[in-house]
Amino acid sequence: MVKVTYVAHDGARVTVEAEPGESVMQAALSNDVEGIIGECGGAMMCATCHCYVDEAWEVGAGARAEGEEDMLEGAASEVTGRSRLSCQIKLAPELDGLVVHLPEEQL
Amino acid sequence: MTADRVVIAGAGQGGLQAAISLRQAGFGGAITLVGAEPGLPYQRPPLSKAYLPAGKAEALVLRPASFFASKDIAYLPGTVVEEIDRNAGELRLAGPDAPKRLGYGHLILATGTRNLRPPVDGLEHACGLRTLADADRLRARLATPQRIAVIGGGFIGLEFAAVARKLGHAVEVIEAAPRLMARAVSALTAERFARWHRAAGTGLHLGTAAASVDAGGVSLADGRRIDAGFVLLAAGVRPNAELAGAAGLETGNGIRVDAQLLTSDPQISALGDCACFPDPRSGRMVRLESVQAATDHARLIALRLAKGAAEPYAALPWFWSDQGDLKLQIAGLAGPEAREEAVADGVVARFDAQGLAAVETVGRPAIHMKARKLLAAEAPATLDVLRDVAAA
Numbered sequence A: 001m002v003k004v005t006y007v008a009h010d011g012a013r014v015t016v017e018a019e020p021g022e023s024v025m026q027a028a029l030s031n032d033v034e035g036i037i038g039e040c041g042g043a044m045m046c047a048t049c050h051c052y053v054d055e056a057w058e059v060g061a062g063a064r065a066e067g068e069e070d071m072l073e074g075a076a077s078e079v080t081g082r083s084r085l086s087c088q089i090k091l092a093p094e095l096d097g098l099v100v101h102l103p104e105e106q107l
Numbered sequence B: 001m002t003a004d005r006v007v008i009a010g011a012g013q014g015g016l017q018a019a020i021s022l023r024q025a026g027f028g029g030a031i032t033l034v035g036a037e038p039g040l041p042y043q044r045p046p047l048s049k050a051y052l053p054a055g056k057a058e059a060l061v062l063r064p065a066s067f068f069a070s071k072d073i074a075y076l077p078g079t080v081v082e083e084i085d086r087n088a089g090e091l092r093l094a095g096p097d098a099p100k101r102l103g104y105g106h107l108i109l110a111t112g113t114r115n116l117r118p119p120v121d122g123l124e125h126a127c128g129l130r131t132l133a134d135a136d137r138l139r140a141r142l143a144t145p146q147r148i149a150v151i152g153g154g155f156i157g158l159e160f161a162a163v164a165r166k167l168g169h170a171v172e173v174i175e176a177a178p179r180l181m182a183r184a185v186s187a188l189t190a191e192r193f194a195r196w197h198r199a200a201g202t203g204l205h206l207g208t209a210a211a212s213v214d215a216g217g218v219s220l221a222d223g224r225r226i227d228a229g230f231v232l233l234a235a236g237v238r239p240n241a242e243l244a245g246a247a248g249l250e251t252g253n254g255i256r257v258d259a260q261l262l263t264s265d266p267q268i269s270a271l272g273d274c275a276c277f278p279d280p281r282s283g284r285m286v287r288l289e290s291v292q293a294a295t296d297h298a299r300l301i302a303l304r305l306a307k308g309a310a311e312p313y314a315a316l317p318w319f320w321s322d323q324g325d326l327k328l329q330i331a332g333l334a335g336p337e338a339r340e341e342a343v344a345d346g347v348v349a350r351f352d353a354q355g356l357a358a359v360e361t362v363g364r365p366a367i368h369m370k371a372r373k374l375l376a377a378e379a380p381a382t383l384d385v386l387r388d389v390a391a392a
Protein backbone atom coordinates (compact mmCIF):
# COMPACT_ATOMS: atom_id res chain seq x y z
CA MET A 1 0.00 0.00 0.00
CA VAL A 2 1.05 3.57 -0.68
CA LYS A 3 0.33 6.41 1.75
CA VAL A 4 -0.94 9.70 0.35
CA THR A 5 -1.70 12.83 2.35
CA TYR A 6 -4.21 15.39 1.10
CA VAL A 7 -4.01 18.87 2.59
CA ALA A 8 -7.29 20.73 2.19
CA HIS A 9 -7.40 24.42 1.38
CA ASP A 10 -8.12 25.19 5.06
CA GLY A 11 -5.05 23.19 6.12
CA ALA A 12 -6.86 20.02 7.30
CA ARG A 13 -4.77 16.91 6.53
CA VAL A 14 -6.07 13.44 5.68
CA THR A 15 -3.78 10.48 5.05
CA VAL A 16 -5.08 7.42 3.20
CA GLU A 17 -3.62 4.11 2.06
CA ALA A 18 -4.02 3.39 -1.63
CA GLU A 19 -3.26 0.53 -4.00
CA PRO A 20 -0.23 1.00 -6.25
CA GLY A 21 -1.56 1.70 -9.74
CA GLU A 22 -4.45 3.82 -8.48
CA SER A 23 -4.30 7.50 -9.34
CA VAL A 24 -4.16 10.22 -6.69
CA MET A 25 -7.67 11.21 -7.87
CA GLN A 26 -9.09 7.67 -7.48
CA ALA A 27 -7.44 7.25 -4.09
CA ALA A 28 -9.16 10.42 -2.90
CA LEU A 29 -12.61 9.35 -4.09
CA SER A 30 -12.35 5.79 -2.89
CA ASN A 31 -11.33 7.03 0.57
CA ASP A 32 -13.99 9.69 0.74
CA VAL A 33 -11.53 12.62 0.70
CA GLU A 34 -13.32 15.84 -0.21
CA GLY A 35 -11.88 18.53 -2.43
CA ILE A 36 -11.31 16.47 -5.57
CA ILE A 37 -14.22 15.95 -7.94
CA GLY A 38 -12.85 13.96 -10.87
CA GLU A 39 -15.94 14.44 -12.98
CA CYS A 40 -14.59 12.71 -16.11
CA GLY A 41 -13.31 9.70 -14.20
CA GLY A 42 -9.67 10.31 -15.09
CA ALA A 43 -10.04 10.74 -18.86
CA MET A 44 -8.22 14.10 -18.65
CA MET A 45 -11.34 15.84 -19.88
CA CYS A 46 -12.54 17.95 -16.94
CA ALA A 47 -9.75 19.52 -14.80
CA THR A 48 -11.82 19.04 -11.63
CA CYS A 49 -9.07 16.93 -10.04
CA HIS A 50 -6.54 19.77 -9.75
CA CYS A 51 -3.94 19.52 -6.96
CA TYR A 52 -0.62 21.10 -6.01
CA VAL A 53 2.19 18.64 -5.41
CA ASP A 54 4.01 19.42 -2.15
CA GLU A 55 7.41 21.05 -2.59
CA ALA A 56 9.19 17.96 -1.30
CA TRP A 57 7.61 15.81 -4.03
CA GLU A 58 7.95 18.14 -6.95
CA VAL A 59 10.45 15.92 -8.72
CA GLY A 60 9.25 12.57 -7.39
CA ALA A 61 5.69 13.01 -8.68
CA GLY A 62 7.00 13.13 -12.23
CA ALA A 63 6.27 15.37 -15.19
CA ARG A 64 2.89 16.42 -16.54
CA ALA A 65 1.32 14.08 -19.08
CA GLU A 66 0.86 15.12 -22.69
CA GLY A 67 -2.12 17.45 -22.86
CA GLU A 68 -2.29 17.88 -19.08
CA GLU A 69 -0.95 21.42 -19.17
CA ASP A 70 -3.61 22.35 -21.72
CA MET A 71 -6.44 21.02 -19.56
CA LEU A 72 -5.03 22.80 -16.50
CA GLU A 73 -5.75 26.05 -18.37
CA GLY A 74 -9.35 25.51 -17.45
CA ALA A 75 -8.84 24.72 -13.76
CA ALA A 76 -11.10 26.75 -11.48
CA SER A 77 -8.33 27.83 -9.06
CA GLU A 78 -4.93 29.40 -9.65
CA VAL A 79 -2.49 27.22 -11.60
CA THR A 80 1.13 27.20 -10.40
CA GLY A 81 4.29 25.36 -11.35
CA ARG A 82 3.31 22.57 -8.95
CA SER A 83 -0.22 22.17 -10.34
CA ARG A 84 -1.14 18.71 -11.55
CA LEU A 85 -4.27 16.86 -12.57
CA SER A 86 -4.38 14.24 -9.83
CA CYS A 87 -5.89 11.65 -12.20
CA GLN A 88 -2.57 11.70 -14.04
CA ILE A 89 -0.40 10.88 -10.99
CA LYS A 90 -0.27 7.09 -10.72
CA LEU A 91 0.68 5.79 -7.30
CA ALA A 92 3.73 3.55 -7.05
CA PRO A 93 5.84 2.38 -4.07
CA GLU A 94 8.30 5.24 -4.73
CA LEU A 95 5.50 7.69 -4.03
CA ASP A 96 4.81 6.32 -0.54
CA GLY A 97 4.28 9.36 1.69
CA LEU A 98 3.27 11.70 -1.15
CA VAL A 99 1.70 14.97 -0.05
CA VAL A 100 -0.65 16.99 -2.26
CA HIS A 101 -2.44 20.25 -1.51
CA LEU A 102 -5.97 20.87 -2.69
CA PRO A 103 -7.22 24.07 -4.30
CA GLU A 104 -10.02 26.22 -2.96
CA GLU A 105 -12.34 25.36 -5.84
CA GLN A 106 -12.64 22.69 -8.51
CA LEU A 107 -15.63 24.05 -10.41
CA MET B 1 -39.22 25.80 0.62
CA THR B 2 -37.17 23.05 2.14
CA ALA B 3 -38.22 19.46 2.60
CA ASP B 4 -36.89 17.29 5.42
CA ARG B 5 -37.01 13.97 3.56
CA VAL B 6 -35.48 13.74 0.10
CA VAL B 7 -35.80 10.54 -1.91
CA ILE B 8 -33.79 10.09 -5.10
CA ALA B 9 -35.08 7.57 -7.66
CA GLY B 10 -32.16 6.24 -9.72
CA ALA B 11 -28.63 5.80 -8.37
CA GLY B 12 -26.56 6.58 -11.45
CA GLN B 13 -24.19 9.48 -12.03
CA GLY B 14 -26.80 12.17 -11.40
CA GLY B 15 -28.72 10.52 -8.56
CA LEU B 16 -25.56 9.92 -6.56
CA GLN B 17 -24.32 13.46 -7.25
CA ALA B 18 -27.59 14.85 -5.88
CA ALA B 19 -27.00 12.97 -2.61
CA ILE B 20 -23.36 14.14 -2.44
CA SER B 21 -24.25 17.75 -3.20
CA LEU B 22 -27.16 17.84 -0.74
CA ARG B 23 -24.83 16.92 2.12
CA GLN B 24 -22.12 19.28 0.85
CA ALA B 25 -24.66 22.09 0.84
CA GLY B 26 -25.49 21.33 4.46
CA PHE B 27 -28.83 19.55 4.01
CA GLY B 28 -29.55 17.96 7.39
CA GLY B 29 -32.68 15.95 6.58
CA ALA B 30 -33.01 12.31 5.60
CA ILE B 31 -31.70 11.22 2.17
CA THR B 32 -32.65 7.91 0.57
CA LEU B 33 -31.07 6.87 -2.72
CA VAL B 34 -33.02 4.13 -4.50
CA GLY B 35 -31.36 2.35 -7.43
CA ALA B 36 -32.55 -0.52 -9.63
CA GLU B 37 -29.03 -1.80 -10.31
CA PRO B 38 -27.05 -3.95 -7.86
CA GLY B 39 -23.78 -2.83 -6.26
CA LEU B 40 -22.41 0.66 -5.70
CA PRO B 41 -23.18 3.56 -8.06
CA TYR B 42 -20.68 3.66 -10.92
CA GLN B 43 -19.71 5.75 -13.92
CA ARG B 44 -20.75 4.67 -17.41
CA PRO B 45 -18.33 6.49 -19.75
CA PRO B 46 -15.50 3.94 -19.37
CA LEU B 47 -17.88 1.07 -20.26
CA SER B 48 -17.40 1.76 -23.97
CA LYS B 49 -13.73 2.75 -23.55
CA ALA B 50 -11.05 1.67 -21.06
CA TYR B 51 -13.23 -0.86 -19.23
CA LEU B 52 -13.65 -3.13 -22.26
CA PRO B 53 -9.98 -4.16 -22.41
CA ALA B 54 -9.03 -3.55 -18.77
CA GLY B 55 -12.10 -4.85 -16.91
CA LYS B 56 -11.29 -3.07 -13.66
CA ALA B 57 -14.73 -2.67 -12.10
CA GLU B 58 -13.33 -1.10 -8.88
CA ALA B 59 -12.16 1.86 -10.94
CA LEU B 60 -15.74 2.57 -12.05
CA VAL B 61 -17.22 2.91 -8.57
CA LEU B 62 -18.05 6.54 -7.79
CA ARG B 63 -18.03 6.34 -3.96
CA PRO B 64 -17.08 3.56 -1.52
CA ALA B 65 -19.67 1.85 0.69
CA SER B 66 -18.27 3.77 3.68
CA PHE B 67 -19.37 7.03 2.07
CA PHE B 68 -23.06 6.26 2.58
CA ALA B 69 -22.61 5.55 6.28
CA SER B 70 -20.37 8.56 6.91
CA LYS B 71 -22.77 10.92 5.14
CA ASP B 72 -25.88 9.33 6.62
CA ILE B 73 -27.38 8.47 3.23
CA ALA B 74 -29.66 5.44 3.07
CA TYR B 75 -28.76 3.53 -0.09
CA LEU B 76 -31.17 0.90 -1.43
CA PRO B 77 -29.52 -0.94 -4.35
CA GLY B 78 -31.44 -3.52 -6.38
CA THR B 79 -34.65 -1.61 -5.63
CA VAL B 80 -37.10 -0.34 -8.23
CA VAL B 81 -39.46 2.58 -7.72
CA GLU B 82 -42.64 1.15 -9.20
CA GLU B 83 -45.10 3.94 -8.58
CA ILE B 84 -45.30 7.51 -7.34
CA ASP B 85 -48.35 8.17 -5.19
CA ARG B 86 -48.40 11.97 -5.27
CA ASN B 87 -51.49 12.32 -3.10
CA ALA B 88 -49.87 10.41 -0.26
CA GLY B 89 -46.33 11.69 -0.99
CA GLU B 90 -45.19 8.07 -1.12
CA LEU B 91 -43.36 5.69 -3.44
CA ARG B 92 -44.15 2.04 -3.97
CA LEU B 93 -40.90 0.06 -4.04
CA ALA B 94 -39.94 -3.44 -5.13
CA GLY B 95 -36.74 -5.13 -4.01
CA PRO B 96 -35.53 -7.86 -1.68
CA ASP B 97 -34.33 -5.52 1.10
CA ALA B 98 -36.65 -2.57 0.56
CA PRO B 99 -39.68 -1.36 2.44
CA LYS B 100 -42.88 -1.62 0.39
CA ARG B 101 -43.63 2.08 0.72
CA LEU B 102 -41.40 5.08 1.28
CA GLY B 103 -42.58 8.61 2.02
CA TYR B 104 -40.93 11.68 0.51
CA GLY B 105 -40.94 15.38 1.22
CA HIS B 106 -39.17 16.01 -2.06
CA LEU B 107 -38.57 13.47 -4.83
CA ILE B 108 -35.73 13.69 -7.35
CA LEU B 109 -36.22 11.60 -10.48
CA ALA B 110 -32.85 10.46 -11.86
CA THR B 111 -33.96 7.40 -13.78
CA GLY B 112 -31.73 7.84 -16.85
CA THR B 113 -32.41 6.08 -20.12
CA ARG B 114 -32.60 2.61 -21.57
CA ASN B 115 -31.57 1.35 -24.99
CA LEU B 116 -33.90 2.13 -27.84
CA ARG B 117 -35.16 -0.98 -29.62
CA PRO B 118 -35.73 0.12 -33.21
CA PRO B 119 -38.27 -1.83 -35.29
CA VAL B 120 -35.77 -4.44 -36.50
CA ASP B 121 -36.51 -8.16 -36.52
CA GLY B 122 -34.35 -10.47 -34.46
CA LEU B 123 -32.98 -7.95 -31.97
CA GLU B 124 -32.85 -10.71 -29.37
CA HIS B 125 -29.60 -11.67 -31.12
CA ALA B 126 -28.05 -8.27 -30.38
CA CYS B 127 -26.40 -6.99 -27.16
CA GLY B 128 -26.77 -3.44 -25.83
CA LEU B 129 -24.25 -1.34 -23.87
CA ARG B 130 -25.72 0.71 -21.07
CA THR B 131 -24.90 -1.02 -17.79
CA LEU B 132 -21.94 -2.68 -16.15
CA ALA B 133 -23.71 -6.02 -16.65
CA ASP B 134 -23.97 -5.27 -20.40
CA ALA B 135 -20.26 -4.39 -20.53
CA ASP B 136 -19.31 -7.64 -18.79
CA ARG B 137 -21.36 -9.63 -21.30
CA LEU B 138 -19.58 -7.82 -24.13
CA ARG B 139 -16.16 -8.39 -22.57
CA ALA B 140 -16.80 -12.13 -22.61
CA ARG B 141 -17.69 -11.93 -26.31
CA LEU B 142 -14.52 -9.96 -27.07
CA ALA B 143 -12.28 -12.70 -25.69
CA THR B 144 -11.98 -14.47 -29.06
CA PRO B 145 -11.38 -12.71 -32.41
CA GLN B 146 -14.47 -12.51 -34.55
CA ARG B 147 -16.59 -10.45 -36.91
CA ILE B 148 -18.65 -7.82 -35.11
CA ALA B 149 -21.48 -5.68 -36.47
CA VAL B 150 -22.42 -2.46 -34.68
CA ILE B 151 -25.88 -1.04 -35.34
CA GLY B 152 -25.65 2.72 -34.79
CA GLY B 153 -22.82 5.13 -35.62
CA GLY B 154 -23.20 7.35 -32.55
CA PHE B 155 -20.71 7.89 -29.75
CA ILE B 156 -21.19 4.57 -27.97
CA GLY B 157 -21.18 2.46 -31.14
CA LEU B 158 -18.06 4.18 -32.44
CA GLU B 159 -16.17 4.09 -29.13
CA PHE B 160 -16.92 0.39 -28.93
CA ALA B 161 -15.90 -0.12 -32.57
CA ALA B 162 -12.53 1.59 -31.95
CA VAL B 163 -11.78 -0.66 -28.97
CA ALA B 164 -12.94 -3.84 -30.73
CA ARG B 165 -10.85 -3.03 -33.79
CA LYS B 166 -7.79 -2.42 -31.61
CA LEU B 167 -8.35 -5.81 -29.98
CA GLY B 168 -8.13 -7.38 -33.44
CA HIS B 169 -11.77 -7.96 -34.32
CA ALA B 170 -13.24 -7.28 -37.77
CA VAL B 171 -15.77 -4.48 -37.23
CA GLU B 172 -18.60 -3.18 -39.43
CA VAL B 173 -20.68 -0.17 -38.36
CA ILE B 174 -24.19 0.31 -39.77
CA GLU B 175 -25.72 3.79 -39.56
CA ALA B 176 -29.09 4.78 -41.00
CA ALA B 177 -28.21 8.49 -41.25
CA PRO B 178 -25.93 9.62 -44.08
CA ARG B 179 -23.13 10.41 -41.60
CA LEU B 180 -21.74 9.45 -38.22
CA MET B 181 -22.85 11.09 -34.92
CA ALA B 182 -25.38 13.11 -36.94
CA ARG B 183 -27.39 14.25 -33.92
CA ALA B 184 -24.45 15.67 -32.03
CA VAL B 185 -21.56 16.88 -34.19
CA SER B 186 -20.89 18.89 -37.36
CA ALA B 187 -20.44 17.25 -40.75
CA LEU B 188 -16.76 18.30 -40.68
CA THR B 189 -16.07 16.54 -37.39
CA ALA B 190 -18.12 13.52 -38.45
CA GLU B 191 -16.06 13.26 -41.63
CA ARG B 192 -12.80 13.41 -39.71
CA PHE B 193 -13.93 10.53 -37.49
CA ALA B 194 -15.18 8.54 -40.49
CA ARG B 195 -11.72 8.82 -42.08
CA TRP B 196 -10.07 7.66 -38.87
CA HIS B 197 -12.34 4.62 -38.45
CA ARG B 198 -11.91 3.61 -42.09
CA ALA B 199 -8.11 3.95 -41.80
CA ALA B 200 -8.26 1.73 -38.71
CA GLY B 201 -9.91 -0.91 -40.88
CA THR B 202 -13.49 -0.57 -39.68
CA GLY B 203 -16.18 -0.85 -42.35
CA LEU B 204 -18.70 2.02 -42.30
CA HIS B 205 -22.09 1.50 -43.92
CA LEU B 206 -23.79 4.89 -43.91
CA GLY B 207 -27.25 5.88 -45.06
CA THR B 208 -28.59 2.36 -44.74
CA ALA B 209 -30.68 0.89 -41.95
CA ALA B 210 -30.44 -2.57 -40.45
CA ALA B 211 -33.51 -4.52 -41.55
CA SER B 212 -33.09 -7.69 -39.51
CA VAL B 213 -30.66 -9.47 -37.23
CA ASP B 214 -30.13 -13.22 -36.92
CA ALA B 215 -27.60 -15.54 -35.33
CA GLY B 216 -25.23 -15.10 -38.30
CA GLY B 217 -25.30 -11.33 -38.79
CA VAL B 218 -27.32 -8.40 -40.07
CA SER B 219 -29.34 -7.86 -43.26
CA LEU B 220 -29.50 -4.26 -44.42
CA ALA B 221 -32.48 -2.42 -45.90
CA ASP B 222 -30.59 -2.02 -49.20
CA GLY B 223 -30.28 -5.80 -49.51
CA ARG B 224 -26.66 -6.14 -48.40
CA ARG B 225 -25.64 -8.71 -45.82
CA ILE B 226 -23.11 -8.29 -43.01
CA ASP B 227 -21.93 -11.54 -41.48
CA ALA B 228 -21.13 -11.24 -37.80
CA GLY B 229 -20.50 -13.49 -34.83
CA PHE B 230 -22.15 -10.92 -32.64
CA VAL B 231 -24.08 -7.70 -32.97
CA LEU B 232 -23.98 -4.61 -30.76
CA LEU B 233 -27.13 -2.52 -30.75
CA ALA B 234 -26.18 1.13 -30.14
CA ALA B 235 -29.00 2.94 -31.88
CA GLY B 236 -29.73 5.49 -29.20
CA VAL B 237 -31.76 5.50 -26.03
CA ARG B 238 -35.19 6.30 -24.68
CA PRO B 239 -35.67 8.29 -21.45
CA ASN B 240 -37.14 6.42 -18.49
CA ALA B 241 -40.11 8.75 -18.11
CA GLU B 242 -42.97 6.24 -17.77
CA LEU B 243 -42.88 6.33 -13.96
CA ALA B 244 -43.37 10.11 -14.09
CA GLY B 245 -45.95 9.87 -16.86
CA ALA B 246 -48.03 7.34 -14.93
CA ALA B 247 -48.09 9.75 -11.98
CA GLY B 248 -49.51 12.47 -14.21
CA LEU B 249 -46.34 14.54 -14.53
CA GLU B 250 -45.75 16.32 -17.79
CA THR B 251 -43.57 14.29 -20.18
CA GLY B 252 -42.42 14.50 -23.79
CA ASN B 253 -38.85 13.61 -24.83
CA GLY B 254 -38.29 12.85 -21.14
CA ILE B 255 -39.67 14.36 -17.96
CA ARG B 256 -40.42 18.04 -18.56
CA VAL B 257 -38.87 20.46 -16.08
CA ASP B 258 -38.59 24.24 -15.80
CA ALA B 259 -35.48 26.39 -15.36
CA GLN B 260 -35.38 25.32 -11.68
CA LEU B 261 -35.45 21.68 -12.84
CA LEU B 262 -38.84 21.25 -11.20
CA THR B 263 -41.44 19.02 -12.83
CA SER B 264 -45.10 20.05 -13.12
CA ASP B 265 -45.32 19.01 -9.42
CA PRO B 266 -43.30 21.38 -7.17
CA GLN B 267 -42.48 18.46 -4.84
CA ILE B 268 -40.69 16.60 -7.64
CA SER B 269 -37.50 17.50 -9.55
CA ALA B 270 -35.90 15.61 -12.43
CA LEU B 271 -32.30 15.57 -13.66
CA GLY B 272 -29.83 14.12 -16.11
CA ASP B 273 -30.59 11.81 -19.02
CA CYS B 274 -34.31 11.54 -18.21
CA ALA B 275 -34.99 15.30 -17.93
CA CYS B 276 -36.09 17.60 -20.74
CA PHE B 277 -35.18 21.15 -19.68
CA PRO B 278 -34.98 24.66 -21.18
CA ASP B 279 -31.56 25.27 -22.73
CA PRO B 280 -30.31 28.45 -21.02
CA ARG B 281 -28.90 29.91 -24.24
CA SER B 282 -31.71 29.28 -26.72
CA GLY B 283 -34.70 28.54 -24.51
CA ARG B 284 -35.35 25.37 -26.54
CA MET B 285 -36.43 22.29 -24.58
CA VAL B 286 -33.50 19.87 -24.72
CA ARG B 287 -32.50 16.56 -23.20
CA LEU B 288 -28.77 15.88 -22.86
CA GLU B 289 -27.04 12.59 -22.26
CA SER B 290 -23.85 13.65 -20.56
CA VAL B 291 -22.03 13.44 -17.26
CA GLN B 292 -21.94 17.25 -17.21
CA ALA B 293 -25.71 17.67 -17.44
CA ALA B 294 -26.39 14.96 -14.85
CA THR B 295 -23.95 16.41 -12.29
CA ASP B 296 -24.68 20.10 -12.89
CA HIS B 297 -28.42 19.43 -12.68
CA ALA B 298 -27.84 17.58 -9.43
CA ARG B 299 -25.85 20.48 -7.96
CA LEU B 300 -28.55 23.00 -8.80
CA ILE B 301 -31.32 20.90 -7.29
CA ALA B 302 -29.26 20.28 -4.14
CA LEU B 303 -28.65 24.01 -3.63
CA ARG B 304 -32.33 24.73 -4.10
CA LEU B 305 -33.39 22.07 -1.57
CA ALA B 306 -30.66 22.75 0.99
CA LYS B 307 -30.45 26.52 0.80
CA GLY B 308 -33.54 27.69 -1.04
CA ALA B 309 -31.38 29.00 -3.89
CA ALA B 310 -33.60 30.10 -6.77
CA GLU B 311 -31.16 30.83 -9.59
CA PRO B 312 -32.20 29.30 -12.90
CA TYR B 313 -30.08 26.53 -14.39
CA ALA B 314 -27.35 28.14 -16.50
CA ALA B 315 -24.44 25.66 -16.73
CA LEU B 316 -22.57 25.41 -20.02
CA PRO B 317 -22.90 21.98 -21.64
CA TRP B 318 -19.68 20.09 -22.38
CA PHE B 319 -19.00 16.56 -23.56
CA TRP B 320 -16.22 14.27 -24.63
CA SER B 321 -15.73 11.08 -26.63
CA ASP B 322 -12.56 9.00 -26.97
CA GLN B 323 -12.35 6.98 -30.17
CA GLY B 324 -8.97 5.35 -30.66
CA ASP B 325 -6.37 8.14 -30.97
CA LEU B 326 -9.00 10.83 -31.45
CA LYS B 327 -10.15 12.80 -28.45
CA LEU B 328 -13.28 14.81 -29.21
CA GLN B 329 -14.35 17.58 -26.86
CA ILE B 330 -17.46 19.69 -27.31
CA ALA B 331 -18.11 22.95 -25.47
CA GLY B 332 -21.60 24.42 -25.74
CA LEU B 333 -24.66 23.10 -27.53
CA ALA B 334 -25.52 23.62 -31.18
CA GLY B 335 -29.13 23.53 -32.32
CA PRO B 336 -30.28 21.69 -35.44
CA GLU B 337 -30.11 24.94 -37.46
CA ALA B 338 -26.51 25.76 -36.50
CA ARG B 339 -24.00 26.29 -39.29
CA GLU B 340 -20.40 25.10 -39.12
CA GLU B 341 -16.98 26.40 -40.00
CA ALA B 342 -13.47 25.01 -39.59
CA VAL B 343 -11.57 27.62 -37.58
CA ALA B 344 -8.21 25.86 -37.23
CA ASP B 345 -6.83 22.33 -37.44
CA GLY B 346 -9.10 20.23 -35.24
CA VAL B 347 -11.38 23.15 -34.32
CA VAL B 348 -14.90 23.49 -35.71
CA ALA B 349 -17.23 26.34 -34.72
CA ARG B 350 -21.01 25.91 -34.69
CA PHE B 351 -22.91 29.16 -34.84
CA ASP B 352 -26.36 30.59 -35.39
CA ALA B 353 -28.09 33.99 -35.46
CA GLN B 354 -27.22 34.53 -31.77
CA GLY B 355 -23.49 33.96 -32.37
CA LEU B 356 -21.21 31.12 -31.35
CA ALA B 357 -23.19 28.14 -30.03
CA ALA B 358 -20.61 25.37 -29.68
CA VAL B 359 -16.99 24.52 -30.37
CA GLU B 360 -15.88 21.01 -31.33
CA THR B 361 -12.19 20.24 -30.93
CA VAL B 362 -10.24 17.11 -31.74
CA GLY B 363 -6.97 16.77 -29.82
CA ARG B 364 -6.97 20.49 -28.90
CA PRO B 365 -7.65 20.51 -25.14
CA ALA B 366 -6.35 24.05 -24.54
CA ILE B 367 -8.75 25.48 -27.10
CA HIS B 368 -11.58 23.41 -25.65
CA MET B 369 -10.95 24.88 -22.21
CA LYS B 370 -10.73 28.43 -23.60
CA ALA B 371 -13.92 27.86 -25.59
CA ARG B 372 -15.70 26.82 -22.42
CA LYS B 373 -14.74 30.10 -20.75
CA LEU B 374 -15.71 32.06 -23.83
CA LEU B 375 -19.12 30.41 -24.11
CA ALA B 376 -19.81 30.67 -20.39
CA ALA B 377 -19.05 34.41 -20.28
CA GLU B 378 -21.81 37.01 -19.94
CA ALA B 379 -21.12 38.61 -23.32
CA PRO B 380 -22.33 36.58 -26.32
CA ALA B 381 -19.41 34.73 -27.86
CA THR B 382 -18.57 35.44 -31.49
CA LEU B 383 -16.80 33.54 -34.22
CA ASP B 384 -14.15 36.27 -34.44
CA VAL B 385 -13.15 35.89 -30.80
CA LEU B 386 -12.85 32.14 -31.29
CA ARG B 387 -10.64 32.71 -34.34
CA ASP B 388 -8.35 34.89 -32.18
CA VAL B 389 -8.26 32.25 -29.45
CA ALA B 390 -7.43 29.51 -31.96
CA ALA B 391 -4.70 31.60 -33.57
CA ALA B 392 -3.03 32.57 -30.27
Ligand SMILES: Cc1cc2nc3c(=O)[nH]c(=O)nc-3n(C[C@H](O)[C@H](O)[C@H](O)COP(=O)(O)OP(=O)(O)OC[C@H]3O[C@@H](n4cnc5c(N)ncnc54)[C@H](O)[C@@H]3O)c2cc1C
Binding pocket: B009, B010, B011, B012, B013, B014, B015, B034, B035, B036, B037, B043, B044, B045, B046, B047, B048, B079, B080, B081, B082, B110, B111, B112, B113, B129, B130, B131, B156, B240, B243, B271, B272, B273, B274, B288, B289, B290, B291, B292, B294, B318, B319, B320, B321, B322
Ligand atom coordinates in the same frame (compact mmCIF):
# COMPACT_ATOMS: atom_id res chain seq x y z
C1 LIG C 1 -21.37 3.28 -22.65
C2 LIG C 1 -21.60 4.72 -22.29
C3 LIG C 1 -20.59 5.65 -22.53
C4 LIG C 1 -20.77 7.00 -22.20
N1 LIG C 1 -19.76 7.89 -22.43
C5 LIG C 1 -19.91 9.20 -22.05
C6 LIG C 1 -18.85 10.14 -22.24
O1 LIG C 1 -17.78 9.82 -22.76
N2 LIG C 1 -19.04 11.41 -21.82
C7 LIG C 1 -20.22 11.82 -21.23
O2 LIG C 1 -20.34 12.99 -20.85
N3 LIG C 1 -21.24 10.95 -21.06
C8 LIG C 1 -21.10 9.66 -21.47
N4 LIG C 1 -22.15 8.77 -21.28
C9 LIG C 1 -23.42 9.28 -20.75
C10 LIG C 1 -23.45 9.36 -19.24
O3 LIG C 1 -22.98 8.17 -18.66
C11 LIG C 1 -24.87 9.63 -18.80
O4 LIG C 1 -25.27 10.86 -19.37
C12 LIG C 1 -25.04 9.69 -17.29
O5 LIG C 1 -24.77 8.45 -16.70
C13 LIG C 1 -26.44 10.15 -16.94
O6 LIG C 1 -26.67 10.08 -15.57
P1 LIG C 1 -28.12 9.84 -15.00
O7 LIG C 1 -27.99 9.84 -13.53
O8 LIG C 1 -29.07 10.76 -15.65
O9 LIG C 1 -28.53 8.39 -15.51
P2 LIG C 1 -27.83 6.99 -15.28
O10 LIG C 1 -26.40 7.15 -14.91
O11 LIG C 1 -28.14 6.16 -16.45
O12 LIG C 1 -28.58 6.40 -14.01
C14 LIG C 1 -29.95 6.08 -13.99
C15 LIG C 1 -30.16 4.96 -13.01
O13 LIG C 1 -31.54 4.91 -12.65
C16 LIG C 1 -31.93 3.56 -12.51
N5 LIG C 1 -33.39 3.50 -12.59
C17 LIG C 1 -34.16 3.70 -13.70
N6 LIG C 1 -35.48 3.57 -13.37
C18 LIG C 1 -35.52 3.30 -12.05
C19 LIG C 1 -36.59 3.06 -11.13
N7 LIG C 1 -37.87 3.12 -11.51
N8 LIG C 1 -36.28 2.79 -9.84
C20 LIG C 1 -34.98 2.75 -9.43
N9 LIG C 1 -33.94 2.98 -10.26
C21 LIG C 1 -34.21 3.25 -11.55
C22 LIG C 1 -31.20 2.88 -13.61
O14 LIG C 1 -31.10 1.49 -13.37
C23 LIG C 1 -29.84 3.58 -13.56
O15 LIG C 1 -28.95 2.93 -12.73
C24 LIG C 1 -22.00 7.42 -21.61
C25 LIG C 1 -23.02 6.48 -21.39
C26 LIG C 1 -22.82 5.15 -21.71
C27 LIG C 1 -23.92 4.16 -21.48
Ligand code: FES
Binding pocket: A025, A037, A038, A039, A040, A041, A042, A043, A044, A045, A046, A047, A048, A049, A071, A085, A086, A087, A088
Ligand atom coordinates in the same frame (compact mmCIF):
# COMPACT_ATOMS: atom_id res chain seq x y z
S1 FES D 1 -10.55 13.50 -13.45
FE1 FES D 1 -11.07 14.71 -15.15
S2 FES D 1 -9.19 15.58 -15.68
FE2 FES D 1 -8.67 14.39 -13.98
